[in-house]
Structure formats: structure tokens, C-alpha cells
Amino acid sequence: MARVFTDLDQYLCLDASELAGSTLQCPICGRAHQVPIGKIRIGEGLIDELPDIAAAILDGKPHKTALIYDRAIEAIIQADVIDPLTSMNLALVGLGESDTLLEPLEELGDEVAGQIDDDIDLIVGAGSGVIADLTKWIATKVNKPFILYGTAPSMNAHTSITATMTRNGVKTSAWLTPANAVLFDVPILAGAPKPMLLAGLGDLVARTICNADWLLGNLLRQTYFCPVPFQLTGMGEPLYLQSAQGIGQGKKQDVHHLGEAILISGISMTMVEGNTSPSSGCEHVFSHFWDLQAEMDDAPRNLHGIQVGVGTLLSHTLWDFMRRLDIDGIDPERLLRQRPSLETLRSENQARFGSKAPLFDEAILSKWIPDEQFMTYIGNVLDNWQAIWEALVPYIGQWKIVQGNLESAGFVFSLDTIRRTRQQALDALIYGSRYRARYTLLDLAWELGILPGAADEILDRSGLG
Ligand SMILES: [Zn+2]
Ligand SMILES: [Zn+2]
Missing domain, CATH: 3.40.50.1970 (Rossmann fold)
Structure with a gap:
């Protein structure tokens, strides 16, 4: 019962x-x-x-x-x-x-x-x-x-x-x-082996940013959102972050x-009928994309949670970049003129992803704002910029502190940890939004013309290498 x-x-x-x-x-x-x-x-x-x-x-x-x-x-x-x-x-x-x-x-x-x-x-x-x-x-x-x-x-x-x-x-x-x-x-x-314990921490710290992605989808695309899963996963967060060092050492209590x-x-995902958004945002997109590189380019495979931990740092850097954006210089008409057409994106997908291209085409199409609605859509985003960020900020964790906690456990935040090159990390930033239909900050970064141009700078700021 x-x-x-x-x-x-x-x-x-x-x-x-x-x-x-x-x-x-x-x-x-x-x-x-x-x-x-x-x-x-x-x-x-x-x-x-x-x-x-x-x-x-x-x-x-x-x-x-x-x-x-x-x-x-x-x-x-x-x-x-x-x-x-x-x-x-x-x-x-x-x-x-x-x-x-x-x-x-x-x-x-x-x-x-x-x-x-x-x-x-x-x-x-x-x-x-x-x-x-x-x-x-x-x-x-x-x-x-x-x-x-x-x-x-x-x-x-x-x-x-x-x-x-x-x-x-x-x-x-x-x-x-x-x-x-x-x-x-x-x-x-x-x-369990230490890398698996660190991976558990890496998967959990997605919480410090992924619910902001979920809420962003709700604010800009009117998809479902509920703050309760975030509140529920928040109850134990101080405990495992403060225990990080002991977790790395395999201490039972920790x-x-x-x-x-x-x-x-x-x-937190089961309670919203299996919607993974309460524990999965941009950082999981990055991890899935790095898995795709293992499949397509024979890149090494890593533990999911280790990739998510590294991806969470990259996601926080992207969020910080977007939050500091000076929107005064953004002109919706110019964005509409300059954005790549569906046709261009499709042929790019074909060239890059071959037989997997239809999946990427489908994801893009599911989030695509038609030309005739695009300027109004961007105008609304810009008009409400301040209010949007005020709503999002409560869902963005104190990353520097969290990173310090994980480092005390032995987690090393670098591209070496996930055995990816700089180009492979850039590809995840640039093409990640095509990986799945769910709206995240990666999509907004494309819509505002920030990606692909700023990918290099964002990766630089992350300090991942
Ligand atoms: Zn995960
Ligand atoms: Zn609810």
C-alpha cells in the first residue's frame, strides 16, 4: 500500500x-x-x-x-x-x-x-x-x-x-x-575501487547545475518543471560534500x-516518471558526447561519473560565461540573418556523424524556432533577461567550494582525467546540443550566437586544459 x-x-x-x-x-x-x-x-x-x-x-x-x-x-x-x-x-x-x-x-x-x-x-x-x-x-x-x-x-x-x-x-x-x-x-x-567512489561523487555534483538547465527549458520553452526533486537531493548534499575526503579513502561512514x-x-528521476532532468543537464550531454567519441573515434572509455564530474566544471564555466554576457549588443535581426539554416546543419551532421546524422537532425528539429518566430522569441529572452537569471540563480551551486571538496577526495579536474583532447572537448561544447532533444543552456548559447565562436574561450576559462 x-x-x-x-x-x-x-x-x-x-x-x-x-x-x-x-x-x-x-x-x-x-x-x-x-x-x-x-x-x-x-x-x-x-x-x-x-x-x-x-x-x-x-x-x-x-x-x-x-x-x-x-x-x-x-x-x-x-x-x-x-x-x-x-x-x-x-x-x-x-x-x-x-x-x-x-x-x-x-x-x-x-x-x-x-x-x-x-x-x-x-x-x-x-x-x-x-x-x-x-x-x-x-x-x-x-x-x-x-x-x-x-x-x-x-x-x-x-x-x-x-x-x-x-x-x-x-x-x-x-x-x-x-x-x-x-x-x-x-x-x-x-x-569499491577508488575511481568508482570518485565517479559517484562526480555523478552527484551534476545537481549543482543541471536543475538550472531544466528550469531554463521551462522558462523559454514551457516544458514541465518541478523544484521538489532538487529540494529532495539537496537534503543530503552537505553530508557527502563534507565527507568527500573520507569517501575517497573508502571510509564506511562516509x-x-x-x-x-x-x-x-x-x-529524483523516478518521482517525475523517469524524466532524468533533475539529475542530468549540460554536464550529462558532455559525458554522452564523450561516449560517442569512444564509439566513433575509438577514444578511450571512462567511468560515467568521472566524465560527468569533469563535464560539471565545464557546464559551470558555460553558465558563468552566459550570466556575464553583455546583451546590449545583441541584435535579433542580425542573429536571424547569421544563424545556420536547417539545411546547413543537416549537411554538417551528415559530414560529421555519418549514419548517426538522422538522430542529430531529429534533435535539432525538435528544438528549432522557425524563422518567422525567431526574432520575437529572442526579443522575449532579451526583454526578460534579468528576471530569467533571478529565477535560475537559486539552482546554481557554489562550484568553487564543491570542486574543492571533490579535489580533497582525489578527483582531478582535467581533460587528462577523461583522456580527451582539447578538440574533443570543444566538439562536445559545440555539437552537444544536437545530441538530444532536451533544451539546455547549450541551445540558448547557439540561439544568441555565442556558440560556436566562444567555445575556445569557455574551455580556456574552465582551466581543464
Ligand atoms: Zn549520471
Ligand atoms: Zn512536483
Whole structure:
């Protein structure tokens, strides 16, 4: 039975466990914010409770359970998951290779779904965010109940109702069946490799800017926005930022704060029906674009959260640049004359992105303001410039302080960290807005004629290299 809340202050005090199965009748936006995940737990020794949790889900002991995991951490899975679950009849489904980063490929998900036998009545996905996304995909395909058991708090996928899947090299969000239970065992999380703990911090600090992107879309394009997810993820923010150093050292108490925040971050998207905007803005666009470079140009693959952390610094620099813009010299008529036509953009996409160009064309078209409306649109933006920024500023975090917190954990903000060249970073700034239909500050920067021209200067100011 879902617990229904109407009092926002009471709702914001709920922790991740208490948010499981909850509904907020939102006093701000009027919608019902539901968290349709049956059980969320963070603590110690949860693997020993998993058989009982499974029995409660199925109303009886499972007959056969498929255990999906990443072969890269096979030894950890054997010791921490398989050995303690000897009472369960496990069918092992190892994915990937021992020495490569697992990719959430739709093709892989489909292939594994085809191997799930009829006599399997429960699926357990044990691993980090990629295993969580793949398990959600597979369980949805075969329509079986599932438990996600996190081994690393490196991204916010476990409690998210969507998965970021890769189709033909492009990341897309897929709406999937929610997990029956999500379990975060703190000692296991704390033992995760340091880069995965830093990646968790990197994914979380997107909050310091991404809700400004979300609100910007609402102000300029009248898309839906609600401030409650931002308020909810704000409750634990001081805790994990102040614990950053201990998180980098794998201290259990500090990693507990990180794990809790990662769970809440996933919930912030689930509660708005899987809209990822509360935890994903420009910085995620950059990260997805860098993933595209791995696919198209053989650039190295990195942990999602590490790219998002670096992308968040770049996003803050772009936001700061735009905020300081002197708009007196901006002439809507000149902008209309100078902006590249749809035709020009399409042929540019064809030249740069080849077979993937139609996806980019589609994203551009979905946000395109026709010529006859363009001057009025820009005029409105300029007339309301001050008011727009006054609305946005509460959603922009104190980046210098946050950066210092992450650096104390060992996070290095540079292009070297994500193994990208200056040109590859510039490409993400310039072409990122074509990657997906969602409106962000990157789009406004194009509309006001700031991009592509200022990309170099913005990257310089970021200090990323
Ligand atoms: Zn709301
Ligand atoms: Zn993320």
C-alpha cells in the first residue's frame, strides 16, 4: 500500500528507505510523484537478508534465481554474493570481459533476455550502475521480478526507473519496470575501487547545475518543471560534500552518505516518471558526447561519473560565461540573418556523424524556432533577461567550494582525467546540443550566437586544459 504524503516538509525529511513505495501529492506542481520501488535498503549485511526479501517478493521461496553480474568483478561477486547465497538455486549470468568496461548495449540486453529460462522466477542484478541498467532492461523484457544489489555507488542507476542504454552507439533513456528491491550493502560499497567512489561523487555534483538547465527549458520553452526533486537531493548534499575526503579513502561512514545520496539521486528521476532532468543537464550531454567519441573515434572509455564530474566544471564555466554576457549588443535581426539554416546543419551532421546524422537532425528539429518566430522569441529572452537569471540563480551551486571538496577526495579536474583532447572537448561544447532533444543552456548559447565562436574561450576559462 503506497504511503501518500501531502506535506512537503515532511516528505523532504524521508530517507531513501522511507521513499520506497511513497507518493507525494505535490503542492508545487500538482502532480503525484510516485516511487514505485517496493523496498530500498542501505546498511550492513544485507546479502544475508536477500533470500527473505526474495521470498517476500514472490510470496514463497524462489525456485531458480538468475544472477546477472559483470565478469570484471567476478572474484568480488563470488565472495560477496554467490557464496552467501548458497541457499538459493542460482543460475549465473556473467556479462562482459574481465578487463574491459561493460557497456549497457541494448543488443546485449536483448541477447541475455533470450537466455532467461522459463523456470527462473527471480532476477538479481549484482553490480554497479551498468549492471543495474542492463538488469532493468532484461527483467522488463522477460517480465520477471528483480532485485538490484549494488556493489559500487558509482552512478545513480539503481533506483532510477529508466536506464541509459546504448543503441547504435548513441545513449538513449528507456522507461523500464521498477526494481522490486534495491539493496546497498555499505561495506561492499566502501570496498569499491577508488575511481568508482570518485565517479559517484562526480555523478552527484551534476545537481549543482543541471536543475538550472531544466528550469531554463521551462522558462523559454514551457516544458514541465518541478523544484521538489532538487529540494529532495539537496537534503543530503552537505553530508557527502563534507565527507568527500573520507569517501575517497573508502571510509564506511562516509561512503554510507554517498550511497544514500546516490539512491536519492535515482529517486529524483523516478518521482517525475523517469524524466532524468533533475539529475542530468549540460554536464550529462558532455559525458554522452564523450561516449560517442569512444564509439566513433575509438577514444578511450571512462567511468560515467568521472566524465560527468569533469563535464560539471565545464557546464559551470558555460553558465558563468552566459550570466556575464553583455546583451546590449545583441541584435535579433542580425542573429536571424547569421544563424545556420536547417539545411546547413543537416549537411554538417551528415559530414560529421555519418549514419548517426538522422538522430542529430531529429534533435535539432525538435528544438528549432522557425524563422518567422525567431526574432520575437529572442526579443522575449532579451526583454526578460534579468528576471530569467533571478529565477535560475537559486539552482546554481557554489562550484568553487564543491570542486574543492571533490579535489580533497582525489578527483582531478582535467581533460587528462577523461583522456580527451582539447578538440574533443570543444566538439562536445559545440555539437552537444544536437545530441538530444532536451533544451539546455547549450541551445540558448547557439540561439544568441555565442556558440560556436566562444567555445575556445569557455574551455580556456574552465582551466581543464
Ligand atoms: Zn512536483
Ligand atoms: Zn549520471
